[in-house]
Amino acid sequence: MNDNNFRSAFIALFGRPNSGKSTLMNTVLREQISIATSLPQTTRRNIRGIYTADGLQLVFVDTPGMHKGKHALNELMREQAVSAVSSGMDIVCYLVDLSRDFGDEESDCAECAAGAGVPVLIAFNKVDLCDDPDGKVNAFLSTYKQFERSPYIKLSATSASSQKIFLDAVDPMIKEGPRYFDEDELTDASMRTIAAEFIRKQIILNTREEVPHAVFVEIESYTETASKHEIVAGIHVETIGQKGIIIGAKGALIEKIKKFARRDIESLTGTRATLKLHVKVTPGWRDNANFLKIMQ
Ligand SMILES: Nc1nc2c(ncn2[C@@H]2O[C@H](COP(=O)(O)OP(=O)(O)OP(=O)(O)O)[C@@H](O)[C@H]2O)c(=O)[nH]1
Ligand SMILES: [Mg+2]
Numbered sequence: 001m002n003d004n005n006f007r008s009a010f011i012a013l014f015g016r017p018n019s020g021k022s023t024l025m026n027t028v029l030r031e032q033i034s035i036a037t038s039l040p041q042t043t044r045r046n047i048r049g050i051y052t053a054d055g056l057q058l059v060f061v062d063t064p065g066m067h068k069g070k071h072a073l074n075e076l077m078r079e080q081a082v083s084a085v086s087s088g089m090d091i092v093c094y095l096v097d098l099s100r101d102f103g104d105e106e107s108d109c110a111e112c113a114a115g116a117g118v119p120v121l122i123a124f125n126k127v128d129l130c131d132d133p134d135g136k137v138n139a140f141l142s143t144y145k146q147f148e149r150s151p152y153i154k155l156s157a158t159s160a161s162s163q164k165i166f167l168d169a170v171d172p173m174i175k176e177g178p179r180y181f182d183e184d185e186l187t188d189a190s191m192r193t194i195a196a197e198f199i200r201k202q203i204i205l206n207t208r209e210e211v212p213h214a215v216f217v218e219i220e221s222y223t224e225t226a227s228k229h230e231i232v233a234g235i236h237v238e239t240i241g242q243k244g245i246i247i248g249a250k251g252a253l254i255e256k257i258k259k260f261a262r263r264d265i266e267s268l269t270g271t272r273a274t275l276k277l278h279v280k281v282t283p284g285w286r287d288n289a290n291f292l293k294i295m296q
Pocket of ligand 2 (some may be wrong): 021022023034035036042043062063064065
């Protein structure tokens with residue numbers, strides 16, 4: 001724990017929905033720890049990812065995108081992000097999506113990141129989708145003057161090369177500190193949590209409009225032996241129509257969800273997995289305190 005000259009930092013990944021926070025964490029870790037999809041509001045709770053190299057450990061906290069919404073779930077997501085940046089982080093990495101216009105949501109993020117009281121590294125993301133990255137960066141810095149002196153990088157989080165861009169930029173900001181986790185640990189999230197997220201990812205990828213937001217995945221049992229992981233999960237949706245969509249014609253869609261989620265679980269654990277899924281209708285779960293509690 002107390003290696004001489006060891007350096008470490010807790011780093012919150014913070015920003016608007018869909019800005020690339022989870023993608024950046026996965027790219028730095030070279031592993032899928034937090035699900036990333038094109039759906040804004042994919043991440044619903046803070047999830048830690050751990051990067052360890054010679055003499056260095058970075059503990060990332062990937063947060064839900066800052067937004068306002070009508071459900072208690074939206075409130076909780078916002079609280080998760082705000083609490084991450086205001087609770088003893090060493091660095092806030094504030095992701096700004098260069099492919100979108102700034103607006104109220106960006107202003108809200110900027111205010112919150114600047115108020116964190118810790119050094120902020122701005123990661124201007126999605127340079128590949130922006131015609132004039134330098135112009136956009138300048139527009140940001142002249143709008144949000146509180147960051148005029150903050151270090152920043154421009155990157156495409158989807159590209160493997162952004163790992164080095166990020167690590168080089170953050171390096172001078174990291175102070176001496178303990179090794180918080182063993183060097184082979186990539187996250188402190190349980191496989192139960194990650195498996196639920198992998199299932200939800202497949203639902204997001206294979207359904208549209210209101211369905212992805214209306215889904216809650218509950219792991220009912222997770223049995224682990226050296227050679228196999230056996231998982232039973234309930235997929236909660238809010239209407240009978242959504243249940244039908246997820247099951248699909250002759251059960252085709254739920255089979256597809258199962259197949260690809262199982263593949264993700266096997267790839268992360270390196271162990272064979274079986275997955276049983278069933279769909280339940282639970283109206284109003286997004287405003288149900290008990291559901292929101294078991295999400296944490
Ligand atoms: N073209 C391009 N796409 C990107 C880049 N970074 C992220 N994306 C895509 O943007 C989408 C959102 O990425 P996420 O990592 O899920 O974004 P997030 O900030 O975690 O989003 P929330 O969890 O909803 O707050 C995904 O489809 C990513 O593949 C990038 O640099 N270039
Ligand atoms: Mg995310």
